[in-house]
Amino acid sequence: MGKKDPSTALAVLLIVSAVLYSLWLYLFFSRLRPAVRERLSRKLGVTVHRSYKGYWEVPDGTPWQVGLRVSLSDIGSFLAGLIGPLSIVGLLVYLIVSVCRHG
Numbered sequence: 001m002g003k004k005d006p007s008t009a010l011a012v013l014l015i016v017s018a019v020l021y022s023l024w025l026y027l028f029f030s031r032l033r034p035a036v037r038e039r040l041s042r043k044l045g046v047t048v049h050r051s052y053k054g055y056w057e058v059p060d061g062t063p064w065q066v067g068l069r070v071s072l073s074d075i076g077s078f079l080a081g082l083i084g085p086l087s088i089v090g091l092l093v094y095l096i097v098s099v100c101r102h103g
Helices: 007-044 064-102
Strands: none
């Protein structure tokens, strides 16, 4: 069959991905991440607040193990929300290039 030029497919994929990623970030930070924080708060039995700097914190006097779980959950949800969709787009770009390159 021959090699195909993947530039058009990649351009369309990257434009659509940029729009969808922007929507994802809006939904993630406005809806999903607060819902995760509320669920974590119920599960641990402590009030988890969002500080003015944006990270999650627990009230004073909370055991350090609970504070550590909240901090790790904060970091994990943040990174998963940012990096997860980008890794999917990277996989799609790899698949498009490899299919076009190998026919």
